[in-house]
Ligand SMILES: Nc1ncnc2c1ncn2[C@@H]1O[C@H](COP(=O)(O)OP(=O)(O)OP(=O)(O)O)[C@@H](O)[C@H]1O
């Protein structure tokens with residue numbers, strides 16, 4: 001593993017075994033996080049972002065299970081399940097035990113922040129006590145030193161008058177202030193990686209933007225790496241260095257943020273970018289992605305995006321494109337999974353004309369950020 005790589009994820013697959021069938025929530029994703037970088041994981045609701053985030057910490061419960069892949073964190077194997085030449089699936093001997101994950105990894109080396117801070121805060125204890133206890137346990141500090149450290153951390157995340165606010169209960173804090181407390185808790189053990197699952201989605205835009213500024217500052221100061229889960233390309237533009245775009249359990253494109261915004265290589269990324277407001281365009285020019293993301297339980301054949309893709313061809317209904325390196329000169333790794341970049345099927349693709357999909361039929365009215373509100377042509 002490259003010395004600058006903090007986390008490496010290879011071909012990760014997580015599935016839910018439900019009565020209706022197998023949900024392929026995460027279906028073979030690969031990416032890595034470098035030291036001090038903020039990696040965005042972006043996609044519509046149901047794309048598999050949260051399942052991917054939780055899988056890294058092995059927080060997937062029944063009926064869910066990580067069924068394949070490898071996750072390495074520094075020298076440690078957080079997960080390793082590989083198919084041998086004989087077709088047998090074997091667990092890597094070096095894989096950490098559940099006890100190791102609990103004791104050494106979660107909270108200490110990799111912290112996670114969720115969208116709803118009340119899920120992580122106990123309403124019957126004060127903010128200060130919870131933070132102090134967390135520091136006491138995880139950093140083996142005495143009570144007094146831990147209290148001081150807790151106050152220091154509250155100050156770090158911009159809580160005014162932290163000595164007094166230490167004694168407040170969670171309900172006495174605003175949503176934005178609670179989210180700051182969780183950031184303090186996440187940072188308290190100086191982990192090398194923080195996974196943030198839409199921590200600002202429920203906040204209003206002004207508060208969201210203050211928190212994003214705070215995170216950008218703290219990231220610099222502590223040199224922490226982040227995985228930032230969001231459905232909002234605006235948030236990606238604001239704080240991420242690199243980005244992975246997810247669609248139905250797969251990463252369809254990944255690149256440095258600038259490269260992705262200026263030169264997207266996948267029709268889904270292009271559609272996502274057209275659906276967000278840009279400073280140089282009026283709102284009238286917004287063009288929401290048409291149709292609704294299909295269910296992960298029964299994904300479309302071939303390219304999973306073909307039912308909504310304005311560029312889809314006949315061949316896209318049959319062939320599931322592999323992620324190809326599409327880096328231009330001077331770019332860092334840029335990968336996209338679209339047949340237009342495929343040596344074998346690309347010619348076929350280019351020679352044919354687009355087929356009718358919900359993007360071209362004119363019926364679709366789907367929303368980009370929260371699919372499921374309105375039906376596309378495929379629903380009828
Ligand atoms: N406990 C579960 N049982 C069955 N299916 C599940 C479970 N948890 C998640 N899924 C399915 O896994 C897929 C991915 O869900 P996930 O929560 O990761 O999406 P997401 O990208 O985080 O979306 P959102 O933006 O809404 O948070 C979805 O199809 C979802 O229905």
Ligand code: NI
Pocket residue numbers: 049050051197
């Ligand atoms: Ni989610």
